[in-house]
Amino acid sequence: MIRVEGLTRSFGAVRAVDGVGFEAQDGRITGLLGPNGAGKSTTLRILYTVLRPQGGSASIDGIDVVADPLATRRRIGVLPHGAGIYPQLTARENIAYFGRLHGLDGAALEQRVGELMSELDIAGYADRRAKGFSQGERIKVALARALVHAPRNLLLDEPTNGLDVMATRALRSLILRLRAAGHCILFSSHVMQEVAALCDDIVIIDHGRVVAAGTPEVLRAQFGSATLEDAFVAAIGDSRGLE
Amino acid sequence: MLKELRETLRDRRTLVNSLLIGPILAPLFFILILKLALSRSISTQDELVPVTVVNAAAAPNLVQRLRENGLDVTLREGAESDIRRWITDSGELVVLRIPENFGTRFSEAKPAAIQLYSDGSDSKAGKNSARVRDAVAAYASLIGALRLQARGVSPTVVQPVVVDEIDVSTPSARATLLLGMLSYVILLATLMGGLYLAIDATAGERERGSLESLLTVPAVREHLIYGKIAATVIMMLVSLAFVSASIAVSVKAVPLETFGMSANFGPDVVWRVFLTVAPFALVAAAILTVVASFTRTYKEAQSWLGIVLLVPTVPIAIAGVLSVQPQASLMLVPSLSQHLLIQGLIRGDPLPAGWALLAAASCLALGLALTWLAGRLYRREAILG
Numbered sequence: 138m139i140r141v142e143g144l145t146r147s148f149g150a151v152r153a154v155d156g157v158g159f160e161a162q163d164g165r166i167t168g169l170l171g172p173n174g175a176g177k178s179t180t181l182r183i184l185y186t187v188l189r190p191q192g193g194s195a196s197i198d199g200i201d202v203v204a205d206p207l208a209t210r211r212r213i214g215v216l217p218h219g220a221g222i223y224p225q226l227t228a229r230e231n232i233a234y235f236g237r238l239h240g241l242d243g244a245a246l247e248q249r250v251g252e253l254m255s256e257l258d259i260a261g262y263a264d265r266r267a268k269g270f271s272q273g274e275r276i277k278v279a280l281a282r283a284l285v286h287a288p289r290n291l292l293l294d295e296p297t298n299g300l301d302v303m304a305t306r307a308l309r310s311l312i313l314r315l316r317a318a319g320h321c322i323l324f325s326s327h328v329m330q331e332v333a334a335l336c337d338d339i340v341i342i343d344h345g346r347v348v349a350a351g352t353p354e355v356l357r358a359q360f361g362s363a364t365l366e367d368a369f370v371a372a373i374g375d376s377r378g379l380e
Numbered sequence: 381m382l383k384e385l386r387e388t389l390r391d392r393r394t395l396v397n398s399l400l401i402g403p404i405l406a407p408l409f410f411i412l413i414l415k416l417a418l419s420r421s422i423s424t425q426d427e428l429v430p431v432t433v434v435n436a437a438a439a440p441n442l443v444q445r446l447r448e449n450g451l452d453v454t455l456r457e458g459a460e461s462d463i464r465r466w467i468t469d470s471g472e473l474v475v476l477r478i479p480e481n482f483g484t485r486f487s488e489a490k491p492a493a494i495q496l497y498s499d500g501s502d503s504k505a506g507k508n509s510a511r512v513r514d515a516v517a518a519y520a521s522l523i524g525a526l527r528l529q530a531r532g533v534s535p536t537v538v539q540p541v542v543v544d545e546i547d548v549s550t551p552s553a554r555a556t557l558l559l560g561m562l563s564y565v566i567l568l569a570t571l572m573g574g575l576y577l578a579i580d581a582t583a584g585e586r587e588r589g590s591l592e593s594l595l596t597v598p599a600v601r602e603h604l605i606y607g608k609i610a611a612t613v614i615m616m617l618v619s620l621a622f623v624s625a626s627i628a629v630s631v632k633a634v635p636l637e638t639f640g641m642s643a644n645f646g647p648d649v650v651w652r653v654f655l656t657v658a659p660f661a662l663v664a665a666a667i668l669t670v671v672a673s674f675t676r677t678y679k680e681a682q683s684w685l686g687i688v689l690l691v692p693t694v695p696i697a698i699a700g701v702l703s704v705q706p707q708a709s710l711m712l713v714p715s716l717s718q719h720l721l722i723q724g725l726i727r728g729d730p731l732p733a734g735w736a737l738l739a740a741a742s743c744l745a746l747g748l749a750l751t752w753l754a755g756r757l758y759r760r761e762a763i764l765g
Contacts, residue, residue: 182592185596186595186596187592187595187596207598207599207600208598210596210597210598211598213596215592215593215596217589217592217593217596218589218592219589219592221585221588221589221590221591221592221593222588222590222593223588223590224588235593235597238594238597238598238599239597239598240598279593282593283593
């Protein structure tokens with residue numbers, strides 16, 4: 138459960154996030170949708186505690202991310218933008234390293250890593266160095282790494298970027314499985330179809346502000362559009378018109 | 381947290397390999413150069429110096445004398461233009477031309493000129509012609525002395541002042557002059573040992589995008605950076621151990637004894653050198669990490685740290701130019717204190733133990749301060765760039 142209220146953050150003169158507020162429920166997939174530079178990544182980075190907000194508040198499972206970043210980090214699994222993994226380590230070592238940083242150890246760690254690898258279908262390249270991995274393989278390892286401590290909340294920053302059709306489908310089905318397991322999943326994307334195919338709730342962001350939010354049905358009704366894409370364009374157009 | 385980081389570095393085998401090769405090769409290389417330099421200076425004393433003499437018939441005694449002085453005399457005839465051509469053909473050639481009138485002028489006790497041809501731009505020819513000149517000068521002063529004696533004058537009359545050179549350095553101290561650079565090799569190899577890790581753990585981590593993931597882990601950020609510094613220190617210590625050991629082995633291969641020098645680099649000195657430099661590793665690791673933390677990419681970090689590598693030479697160079705004597709206050713300067721302590725050890729004349737402790741303490745204090753600074757840097761969110 139993620140709750141964000143009136144979040145603001147500027148970089149110099151640019152107001153990257155300007156009063157963003159939304160809620161993401163457990164057992165649901167919430168999509169942060171918006172054009173490039175809308176403030177999606179910044180919002181997520183505040184949530185996963187590498188950036189501090191200048192105003193507003195954000196909490197995960199009721200824990201304030203600014204007041205207690207360590208407790209926050211224990212409750213979230215993060216797939217940051219780009220998802221860098223260590224090229225000299227094997228897939229298994231990459232995952233195990235983060236497991237250890239999360240305090241797992243010995244047999245428990247080994248078992249957890251094994252579980253994740255079979256769940257994510259990594260076993261085929263578990264003991265190869267990550268150097269030569271394809272983008273899809275890399276994302277899977279990064280995702281396994283994010284899930285190693287079985288976090289309740291998942292923050293995914295453009296997870297399907299650079300993935301081919303098959304890898305995207307695999308990732309999608311994985312996200313759906315995680316939802317079924319009751320996780321709270323928040324993911325950002327600028328790809329309309331992506332969000333339409335996956336999300337229960339959609340938060341449309343532009344220029345650091347939430348311009349529309351709700352289920353796909355609600356959004357379609359709100360903008361009187363037949364498709365979600367029309368609703369998206371209408372919402373963005375609205376905000377552009379307001380300036 | 382520290383252990384985990386060590387684990388990562390252990391798996392980065394490619395990096396580790398490149399690290400280990402550096403410290404082993406560096407002293408070997410150094411020793412090779414040293415050996416080459418020594419064997420060259422030995423050879424110039426013992427080797428027969430070739431010289432070609434033109435018109436030797438005009439001065440048979442001189443030619444005989446040159447042969448006795450260890451010169452390899454070749455007799456050849458030709459005009460001046462021929463001589464120039466010979467030298468162009470073989471740069472090392474030194475040619476002594478004795479003019480036709482040499483004999484008459486010599487017997488009239490007038491200065492008899494001879495011409496020495498050589499290529500001044502060739503270093504070997506320069507040495508050879510110097511040997512020839514010495515031999516001729518020795519012959520000339522011998523003849524001069526004989527002539528004075530024949531006229532009833534003591535030859536000592538023309539030697540108003542004589543210089544007696546007395547070298548009071550101990551054999552080890554003489555070797556120190558040559559081995560003085562070793563302390564720098566040791567410090568540099570130590571730095572190099574941790575260089576790649578320091579870059580990889582900071583700028584590399586950022587460039588790959590794995591830093592952001594690392595920061596979402598429930599660990600205090602300072603602890604992460606302390607782990608990185610600890611890992612760098614360990615690499616440096618490994619590198620230091622290798623460099624000390626390989627110097628100890630390779631120094632034995634240098635024929636220092638032929639110059640009446642003895643190198644003091646036994647096992648006892650090796651581990652003392654290790655202990656002396658070990659605290660320096662913390663300073664070095666922390667400084668490399670702090671500097672690398674400011675850079676954005678691997679390449680940028682490499683160029684910056686290249687400059688940082690020179691920093692420890694600065695105090696050593698200044699001290700060398702001013703030829704300062706070791707004193708307690710200098711022990712507070714990292715790298716210089718290690719340099720002086722290592723010099724003392726190699727010279728077989730160690731500095732007081734209290735000084736060594738002082739040097740270690742000042743290094744540890746500075747190292748901890750820098751480590752703390754690195755921790756502060758990682759607390760700022762700007763670390764993500």
